[in-house]
Amino acid sequence: MGRYDWAMKVNGKLTRSVWREPDGRAVGVIDQTLLPHRFGTLRLATVDDAARAIATMQVRGAPLIGAVAAYGLCLALRADASDENLERAYATLLATRPTAINLKWALDEVMAVVRNIPRERRVAAAYRRADEICDEDVAINLAIGRNGLKLIDDIARKKQNGAPVNVLTHCNAGWLATVDWGTATAPIYLAHDAGIKLRVYVDETRPRNQGALTAWELGQHGVPHTYIADNTGGHLMQHGLVDMVIVGTDRVTAQGDVCNKIGTYLKALAAKDNGVPFYVALPSPTIDFSVTDGVAETPIEERGADEIETVTGRAADGRLETVRVAPDGTSAANYSFDVTPARLVSGLITERGVLAASRAALAKAFPERAAAK
Ligand code: MRU
Numbered sequence: 001m002g003r004y005d006w007a008m009k010v011n012g013k014l015t016r017s018v019w020r021e022p023d024g025r026a027v028g029v030i031d032q033t034l035l036p037h038r039f040g041t042l043r044l045a046t047v048d049d050a051a052r053a054i055a056t057m058q059v060r061g062a063p064l065i066g067a068v069a070a071y072g073l074c075l076a077l078r079a080d081a082s083d084e085n086l087e088r089a090y091a092t093l094l095a096t097r098p099t100a101i102n103l104k105w106a107l108d109e110v111m112a113v114v115r116n117i118p119r120e121r122r123v124a125a126a127y128r129r130a131d132e133i134c135d136e137d138v139a140i141n142l143a144i145g146r147n148g149l150k151l152i153d154d155i156a157r158k159k160q161n162g163a164p165v166n167v168l169t170h171c172n173a174g175w176l177a178t179v180d181w182g183t184a185t186a187p188i189y190l191a192h193d194a195g196i197k198l199r200v201y202v203d204e205t206r207p208r209n210q211g212a213l214t215a216w217e218l219g220q221h222g223v224p225h226t227y228i229a230d231n232t233g234g235h236l237m238q239h240g241l242v243d244m245v246i247v248g249t250d251r252v253t254a255q256g257d258v259c260n261k262i263g264t265y266l267k268a269l270a271a272k273d274n275g276v277p278f279y280v281a282l283p284s285p286t287i288d289f290s291v292t293d294g295v296a297e298t299p300i301e302e303r304g305a306d307e308i309e310t311v312t313g314r315a316a317d318g319r320l321e322t323v324r325v326a327p328d329g330t331s332a333a334n335y336s337f338d339v340t341p342a343r344l345v346s347g348l349i350t351e352r353g354v355l356a357a358s359r360a361a362l363a364k365a366f367p368e369r370a371a372a373k
Helices: 047-055 062-079 083-094 101-114 119-158 185-193 210-221 230-238 264-273 359-365 367-371
Strands: 018-020 027-030 041-044 165-169 198-203 225-228 244-247 251-253 258-261 278-281 310-314 320-324 337-340 347-350 353-355
Touching (some): 041 047, 047 062, 101 119, 119 347, 165 185, 165 230, 230 264, 244 264, 347 359
Parallel strands (some): 198 225
16 A cells, blocks of 8 residues: 555554454444543444444544444445335434534445345445545545645745744544545645644634544644644734634535534634635535535534533543533533635635635536536
8 A cells, every 4th residue: 555545643553543344344443532532442333333433423523424324334234235224224324413414425325336236235335335435535635635735835935934834723624534634634744744844723622622633633643733722713813823724624515605613613704804814625525515505504513511511531540531610500502513604715625626615616626516416
């Protein structure tokens, strides 16, 4: 395998976020609820295991959710390759998380290859497509990385005295959220590998602190970074400490509106006010050509209040512990995503180039997807 087919390392060992176990059937994933404090893996052997891992966010991030759901259908077919079971598994997996469109995209991809073939051929066909979805994700992210690298390089060339390029990112759109490389992080990893000096500001991303995953990833790869509380970005931008923002996304509409982790919109507003370019990195399966107005039409996941009212971290004795931060009896709302209108987006970093966030640019770059909506 070439150097860039498989890129990210954990403690020096090449690691993807999802893989087939040695028996070729069960699926291995990293339990992301343990990170950054502990590295642990899970074995998913049934469709219910896969659905649970997605719903509880042991696996998360739009492209990884899609990949694990695709394997979930494989696991369901192994148990029972009937039409009825296929439809049931599809519905179970689709219901796990509502916002990331990659989930439906990946399920539909597997459905398309198994629906009209005899039952005895379904399992092999499903695994083949799920494997391809994973490999395609890696190739797409590498292409995103190469396209985004040019943006970082342009800024680096204007810097005086070897000063670093300062990048701000939100949530985790890193390799943990994809199969490898990440989307927002792929340009960062390539720039770092190319010797460009970087400083990545990593939003903590309450309530689930996915920024800690990003900080862990960057640390594993040796990329200099600074972990910041969510509300720090505006202040940094006002003081010229951010050269560009790069975030990921869970769904981009036909007109280029961007749905991403809650708090992304506020970063985009601050970036606009301070003349900081705001880029969104996305693989084409994240584009939903069937919706136009992101604010009006994107389903926004609302998760349990407990995620707001508590914080989980590592206690002094090494145990993971959840402690309450909100007063007893308070009421909390946990909106997980928000929508950044296309007008606030400087560019969409895709596998086919850096595009304007507009209907025309998206349809021109991905005509086959636009036509198939
Ligand atoms: O709730 P999560 O952790 O699944 O949300 C993840 C994000 O919002 C990511 O930015 C997005 O999925 C892009 S991942 C390449």
